Every structure is written in structure tokens, then in C-alpha cells.
Amino acid sequence: MYGYTFAAILAVLPATLAATHDVSVGAGGKLVFDPEFVTAHVGDIVNFVFHPKNHTVTQSSFDQPCVPLHGGFDSGFMPVSAETEGLPNYQVHVTEESPVWVHCQQKGHCGQGMVFAINAPADPSPKSFKAFKDLAIATNGTESSTSTAPPETSATYITPPAPHWESATATVTLGSSVWTTTYTSYDGTPPPTPAAEPVDHKVIVGADGQLSYNPANISAAIGDTVTFEFRPKNHTVTQSSFLNPCKPLADTSTTGQVGFKSGFRPVTADATEFPQFKITINDTAPIWGYCGQGNHCNSGMVFSINAVESGPNNFAAFVELAKRSDSTSSATTGTDSNSPKPTSGAVVGLTTPYKAALGLGALATLFIAIL
Numbered sequence: 001m002y003g004y005t006f007a008a009i010l011a012v013l014p015a016t017l018a019a020t021h022d023v024s025v026g027a028g029g030k031l032v033f034d035p036e037f038v039t040a041h042v043g044d045i046v047n048f049v050f051h052p053k054n055h056t057v058t059q060s061s062f063d064q065p066c067v068p069l070h071g072g073f074d075s076g077f078m079p080v081s082a083e084t085e086g087l088p089n090y091q092v093h094v095t096e097e098s099p100v101w102v103h104c105q106q107k108g109h110c111g112q113g114m115v116f117a118i119n120a121p122a123d124p125s126p127k128s129f130k131a132f133k134d135l136a137i138a139t140n141g142t143e144s145s146t147s148t149a150p151p152e153t154s155a156t157y158i159t160p161p162a163p164h165w166e167s168a169t170a171t172v173t174l175g176s177s178v179w180t181t182t183y184t185s186y187d188g189t190p191p192p193t194p195a196a197e198p199v200d201h202k203v204i205v206g207a208d209g210q211l212s213y214n215p216a217n218i219s220a221a222i223g224d225t226v227t228f229e230f231r232p233k234n235h236t237v238t239q240s241s242f243l244n245p246c247k248p249l250a251d252t253s254t255t256g257q258v259g260f261k262s263g264f265r266p267v268t269a270d271a272t273e274f275p276q277f278k279i280t281i282n283d284t285a286p287i288w289g290y291c292g293q294g295n296h297c298n299s300g301m302v303f304s305i306n307a308v309e310s311g312p313n314n315f316a317a318f319v320e321l322a323k324r325s326d327s328t329s330s331a332t333t334g335t336d337s338n339s340p341k342p343t344s345g346a347v348v349g350l351t352t353p354y355k356a357a358l359g360l361g362a363l364a365t366l367f368i369a370i371l
């Protein structure tokens with residue numbers, strides 16, 4: 001815990017000194033970015049310098065390396081002749097720590113591997129730069145490779161962004177006890193205030209043989225409980241994270257969170273008594289979970305507690321991610337290796353200092369929050 005915290009503070013320091021990363025585009029007539037990827041902090045600039053030919057610097061997504069990202073950046077075509085003096089450039093300002101995927105839009109270039117990335121996860125992540133380049137070549141510059149991508153969904157799907165965290169301190173009164181604590185909250189969630197009168201929310205697991213939780217997305221206050229009741233079949237209630245819907249939280253958390261797990265709860269078809277699993281809500285940050293049986297999660301058997309419906313990390317987006325994820329090797333693992341996960345208790349979100357102005361004030365706040 002303390003080792004992690006210290007590392008987090010060290011990671012913030014270099015970000016206060018903005019760096020410029022020069023990248024040559026098509027130097028020597030080759031269809032490559034050089035370097036092919038950079039690691040950059042928020043505030044840094046990536047300076048693309050266009051060499052002769054006619055290239056672009058166009059943002060795309062991991063899943064569709066050669067398709068412009070809706071709303072993403074695009075330099076447009078930059079024709080440069082061999083005689084040109086003073087090569088034109090195009091600058092991208094780094095505003096987030098998460099990976100940014102880039103390609104050249106000129107016909108045939110992306111399909112030959114002319115792609116670039118900022119902050120790509122390292123190998124062997126399924127979302128490494130190499131995986132991205134391989135996918136660009138495999139799809140040969142088109143929207144999808146005919147062999148792997150599900151055709152009905154590949155055209156427009158954009159992976160939602162990683163959740164953004166804020167830390168909040170609150171005085172909590174519950175029954176006769178009063179304490180001050182630091183919560184990890186979430187953009188758009190209610191403040192971490194407890195229920196005036198705690199209530200129990202009941203969720204039926206696998207009602208009528210369906211692969212679903214009913215209701216699947218609920219709102220609950222601090223101090224409330226949620227009781228999951230298992231119906232026939234053999235389901236679980238397992239906590240995960242937004243970006244990795246079908247994996248136990250413990251497997252993807254970078255902050256050592258374990259998450260709750262009911263284990264398998266087999267119930268026979270003629271059962272008249274149904275096992276239950278109860279959790280207590282300690283925080284208003286969103287809680288995500290799934291059924292660990294077979295392909296149930298891929299079939300959309302997921303739930304959320306306190307999802308923020310107004311943001312990109314809403315319940316519908318979570319269901320969609322679950323259906324697209326592979327329970328054994330989630331395609332989304334790479335994107336959140338640096339992102340804090342939904343949590344309960346006093347864990348400070350890593351993105352908080354990045355979100356703040358990155359001055360000494362932000363660091364002081366972080367220290368205070370930790371102490």
C-alpha cells in the first residue's frame with residue numbers, strides 16, 4: 001500500500017515538466033512513424049514532422065486501427081515534395097494518460113503498418129503497440145478483418161473511456177458512530193453521505209432461468225445492503241471493474257483490491273429455498289459485477305450499483321463491454337492497467353493528481369489525503 005502510494009507520487013513529479021516528443025512521419029520514404037510509439041505525460045506535446053510523400057496523423061481506436069476515431073484529431077493530408085525545405089509539423093497535446101492510437105490515412109499506408117501510439121501498454125498486453133500494428137496489417141486498412149471482428153458491431157463501436165476518479169472527504173454518521181473518512185468517489189456520483197434509514201435491496205439472480213440479475217442496475221446509499229438471491233442453475237455474484245466486466249476485481253486491480261465473490265451457488269430446478277449473498281454498501285462509487293459461470297458474462301449477465309447514467313461509464317456501456325469481452329483473455333485488459341478501479345474505503349484515485357493543476361497544491365492535497 002505505502003510502496004504503491006510512493007510510486008504514485010513519484011509518477012506525478014515528471015509530469016510537471018512538459019516534454020516535447022519529436023516523431024518523424026515517413027522519413028526516408030518509408031511507411032513508418034519513427035519512433036513508432038512514445039510514453040508521454042499529461043501536458044507533454046507530441047510533435048509530428050512530415051517527410052516527403054503525402055501522409056496524415058489521424059487518431060483511431062485500438063479495435064479499428066485504420067478508421068478515424070469519431071471526434072479524434074486529424075492533421076489532414078500533408079503533401080511534402082522532395083524539394084521542400086522546412087518540413088511541416090503537427091502537434092498533439094497529451095491530455096490523458098490512457099493510450100492514444102494513431103494511423104496514416106493515405107491509401108494503403110495503414111494496412112502496411114503505418115501506425116503509432118502514445119502510452120500503449122507494454123507487451124504482452126493484448127493492447128500493446130505490437131498488437132495494434134498487427135491488427136492494422138491484419139485488417140489491411142479496412143474497417144475490420146473478415147476473420148475476427150463481429151461484423152454487426154465492429155463498424156461504430158468505441159471503447160468507453162476509463163472511469164475518472166475524485167477523492168472526497170466526508171463525515172459519516174451511521175447509527176451511534178461518527179467518523180471522518182476519505183472516500184474514492186466518482187464523477188457524477190452522489191456525495192458519500194449515508195442513508196437516513198438503511199434499506200436492503202433485493203436482486204434476483206437468474207430469475208426464470210434467464211441469464212440476468214433482476215434488477216440489474218440499482219442505486220444504493222451508504223449503509224444500505226444488497227441481498228442477491230440465487231435461483232435455479234449455478235451462478236455467482238463476483239465483483240469486477242468497469243473496463244474488465246468479466247474478470248474478478250482482484251485480477252485487474254492495481255491497488256490490491258480483492259472485491260466480493262459469492263462463489264458458485266448451484267440451485268436445483270425444484271428448490272424451494274434459495275441461497276443468498278449479502279453485501280454492505282460503504283461508498284457511492286459505482287460497483288460492477290458479473291456471473292462467473294461459463295459464458296454468462298458474455299451473454300450480458302452483469303449488474304451495477306450506483307452507475308452514473310449521465311456519463312460514458314453507464315450501465316448500458318458496461319453491458320456492451322461485457323458482451324464484447326472474453327472472460328479468459330479480456331480484450332480490454334490493456335486500457336486500464338494504469339487506472340484505479342472502483343473501490344470502497346480510503347484509497348486515493350491515481351488520476352486525481354493528474355486531473356488537478358499538477359502544481360504543488362495538488363501534491364499537498366494528495367499527501368493530506370493519504371495521511
Ligand SMILES: *[C@@H]1O[C@H](CO)[C@@H](O)[C@H](O)[C@H]1NC(C)=O
Pocket residue numbers: 054077078079106107
Ligand atoms: C494527398 O493525398 C490525398 C488523398 O489520397 C489526395 O486527395 C491529395 O490530392 C494528395 N495531395 C497531393 C498534393 O498529392
Ligand SMILES: *[C@@H]1O[C@H](CO)[C@@H](O)[C@H](O)[C@H]1NC(C)=O
Pocket residue numbers: 107108111140141
Ligand atoms: C490490401 O489493401 C490494398 C489496398 O489498400 C490492396 O491493393 C491489397 O490487395 C490488399 N491486400 C490484401 C491481402 O487484401
Ligand SMILES: *[C@@H]1O[C@H](CO)[C@@H](O)[C@H](O)[C@H]1NC(C)=O
Pocket residue numbers: 217218219307309315316
Ligand atoms: C438502469 O439502466 C437503464 C438503461 O439501461 C436506465 O434507463 C436506468 O436509469 C438505469 N437505472 C438506474 C437505477 O441507474
Ligand SMILES: *[C@@H]1O[C@H](CO)[C@@H](O)[C@H](O)[C@H]1NC(C)=O
Pocket residue numbers: 234264266293294
Ligand atoms: C457449478 O459450476 C462450477 C463451475 O462451472 C462447477 O465447478 C460446479 O461443479 C457446479 N456445481 C454444480 C452442483 O453443478
Ligand SMILES: *[C@@H]1O[C@H](CO)[C@@H](O)[C@H](O)[C@H]1NC(C)=O
Pocket residue numbers: 260279280281282287344
Ligand atoms: C464494506 O466494508 C466491509 C467491512 O470493511 C467489507 O466487509 C465489505 O466487503 C465492504 N463492502 C463492499 C461492497 O465492498
